[in-house]
Amino acid sequence: MKLAMVGGGGFRTPLVYSALLHDHAPGRVTEVALVDVDSDRLATMARILEDEAAGAADAPRVSIHTDLAEGIRGADFVFSAIRVGGLEGRALDERIGQSHGVIGQETVGFGGISFALRTLPVVMDLARTVRRVAPEAWVINFTNPAGIVTEAMSQVLGDRVIGICDSPIGLARRALGALGLGDCADVDVRYAGLNHLGWVTQLRVDGRDVLPELLARPDLIESFEEGRLFGAEWIQALGALPNEYLHYFNYQRDVLQADQYASSTRGRYLVDQQSSFWDRAARSGHPLEDWHVCRHEREVTYMATNRESAGMGDRDEADIVSGGYENVALALMRGIAHDQMARLILNVRNRGTLVGLDDEAVVEVPCIVDSAGAHPIPGAELPDFGQGLVTTVKYVERQTIEAGVNGSRTAALRALAHHPLIDSVRVARSLLEDAQVSFPTDLSHLR
Numbered sequence: 445m446k447l448a449m450v451g452g453g454g455f456r457t458p459l460v461y462s463a464l465l466h467d468h469a470p471g472r473v474t475e476v477a478l479v480d481v482d483s484d485r486l487a488t489m490a491r492i493l494e495d496e497a498a499g500a501a502d503a504p505r506v507s508i509h510t511d512l513a514e515g516i517r518g519a520d521f522v523f524s525a526i527r528v529g530g531l532e533g534r535a536l537d538e539r540i541g542q543s544h545g546v547i548g549q550e551t552v553g554f555g556g557i558s559f560a561l562r563t564l565p566v567v568m569d570l571a572r573t574v575r576r577v578a579p580e581a582w583v584i585n586f587t588n589p590a591g592i593v594t595e596a597m598s599q600v601l602g603d604r605v606i607g608i609c610d611s612p613i614g615l616a617r618r619a620l621g622a623l624g625l626g627d628c629a630d631v632d633v634r635y636a637g638l639n640h641l642g643w644v645t646q647l648r649v650d651g652r653d654v655l656p657e658l659l660a661r662p663d664l665i666e667s668f669e670e671g672r673l674f675g676a677e678w679i680q681a682l683g684a685l686p687n688e689y690l691h692y693f694n695y696q697r698d699v700l701q702a703d704q705y706a707s708s709t710r711g712r713y714l715v716d717q718q719s720s721f722w723d724r725a726a727r728s729g730h731p732l733e734d735w736h737v738c739r740h741e742r743e744v745t746y747m748a749t750n751r752e753s754a755g756m757g758d759r760d761e762a763d764i765v766s767g768g769y770e771n772v773a774l775a776l777m778r779g780i781a782h783d784q785m786a787r788l789i790l791n792v793r794n795r796g797t798l799v800g801l802d803d804e805a806v807v808e809v810p811c812i813v814d815s816a817g818a819h820p821i822p823g824a825e826l827p828d829f830g831q832g833l834v835t836t837v838k839y840v841e842r843q844t845i846e847a848g849v850n851g852s853r854t855a856a857l858r859a860l861a862h863h864p865l866i867d868s869v870r871v872a873r874s875l876l877e878d879a880q881v882s883f884p885t886d887l888s889h890l891r
Contacts, residue, residue, distance in 0.1 A: 490508050518578065531715045535714075554860065556589045615670055807820070840862050
């Protein structure tokens with residue numbers, strides 16, 4: 445099979461390639477096309493992957509392309525992992541948010557909306573190019589904000605675009621580990637919500653829900669990252685395990701204060717770190733080693749201000765292990781290409797799964813994957829306390845899509861003003877004005 449990675453010069457590409465290197469089953473990916481607008485990063489990434497494949501006789505062949513149509517032609521699967529505006533754009537979103545007293549994180553609130561507004565025109569062009577050049581390909585979306593981007597692309601690609609995030613499975617894995625059940629094979633994770641806004645409501649092991657056992661033990665709850673982040677008392681009050689990004693909603697003031705006292709924003713830290721990494725890697729004789737060091741630094745400092753606001757200190761090494769989105773992607777590809785049924789938590793169209801949302805709304809729920817795609821499993825339920833928040837944020841997502849796809853500045857204002865993390869129409873208007881001034885080209889479509 446051929447896999448095309450749009451945004452293939454991005455930092456996480458070696459994670460995907462590593463998963464492909466470990467896959468030796470029949471029908472595996474044998475060709476990887478890296479597509480990116482940055483030719484220098486593509487060349488460096490190709491060297492990193494060559495370093496990674498050293499000694500592997502059957503490593504997938506890697507090609508690099510700056511022309512989108514050329515790179516995706518003949519692809520069976522297309523990964524979308526792009527960042528319009530780069531990390532500088534992320535850092536700018538954070539600065540704008542802080543200047544108006546709101547959270548600027550890249551996937552929630554102002555930062556997520558701003559990021560989406562400049563990303564949507566680009567991913568819609570990508571979707572149309574896939575439909576024209578590789579109409580049989582499936583698109584697996586990693587581009588943030590994943591739920592918004594997946595729903596917008598579905599307007600062109602229908603169910604042939606599926607969004608992936610590793611937060612839900614990472615949360616479930618850490619919770620099971622706290623119970624000493626990390627190695628169990630028969631696990632059914634009940635999860636419901638939107639991307640970066642959902643809850644684990646049941647953890648069924650061999651048919652038995654073990655979540656109540658975890659909720660009864662404050663010591664076990666606070667033995668893993670999300671438990672320490674939210675606190676055992678709050679998680680017990682919820683009766684469910686929240687996705688880590690809900691910390692921005694549940695502890696908004698605390699996070700804002702921590703952001704204000706931080707020496708730099710997450711985006712600015714990554715700008716400096718990544719700039720240094722790419723300079724070193726371009727000259728290094730073993731760029732993969734540089735990548736491993738840089739990746740560990742990134743993971744150690746992940747959500748640092750949130751942890752600071754909760755008084756958590758440094759991350760435990762056990763918590764640094766991600767949900768493994770690259771392995772989720774591999775299982776998704778195999779399930780579709782070879783009809784190898786898998787159960788995965790994915791971003792797909794609702795199709796009547798969550799009450800209160802229409803069929804076309806993209807939600808994050810457990811799915812069964814087979815040769816026909818990903819199908820939401822009936823029975824996913826939002827906790828009572830989450831229904832209003834999910835409905836409101838879905839409205840915000842829909843208005844953001846209207847703004848990004850059709851260029852409606854009014855819809856962008858509605859999205860910002862109705863977001864729960866932005867508490868004023870005046871502030872929403874000012875945020876939008878600052879974003880348009882800061883991204884004159886990327887937001888020129890807003891009228």
